[in-house]
Amino acid sequence: MFRIIALLFGIGAIASAAGLEKRLYVTDRSGISVYDIDHGHKLLRKIDLPGTGDYKGIAASRQLGKLYVTSYKGDEMVCIDLKDDSIVWKKKYGKYADSMAMTPDGQTMYLPFRDEDSWWVINASDGAVKDKIPIGRGKNYPVDPIATNGPHNT
Secondary structure, eight states: OOOEEEEEEOSGGGOBTTBOEEEEEEEOSSEEEEEEGGGTTEEEEEEEOTTOOSEEEEEEETTTTEEEEEETTTTEEEEEETTTTEEEEEEOOSSSBOOOEEOTTSSEEEEEBTTSSEEEEEETTTOOEEEEEEOOOOOOOSSSOOTTOOOOOO
């Protein structure tokens, strides 16, 4: 399965003379493919993420210059520095980290765990857990029961 995020950047080494560069980040089997939206979606590079895979979520903080993916393989969050494509940190929090969302200021992430009963509030700069928001589990419907599922796809 592929997950996609399009980003506009105007920071550091990824800023162009005209201002913002548009990049498309697409997870694939072993990492991330980066495309140049302004030039016919030309493939610019691939970011390898060894030991990870089956990505469930992707988000970014333009303010921090970081990209985040949740990897079902290893069940962890991976933080990537977009200036040099290096892995800043990998963290395992709970069971089945899913698709996260970032606050507009790029400082805080809301991370759901499908096999748990809460969203976790994460500091985007260092991955520290700031809080948890308990929400319970799904209702046990007669068709396609979801009672064993917690939050996902923020």
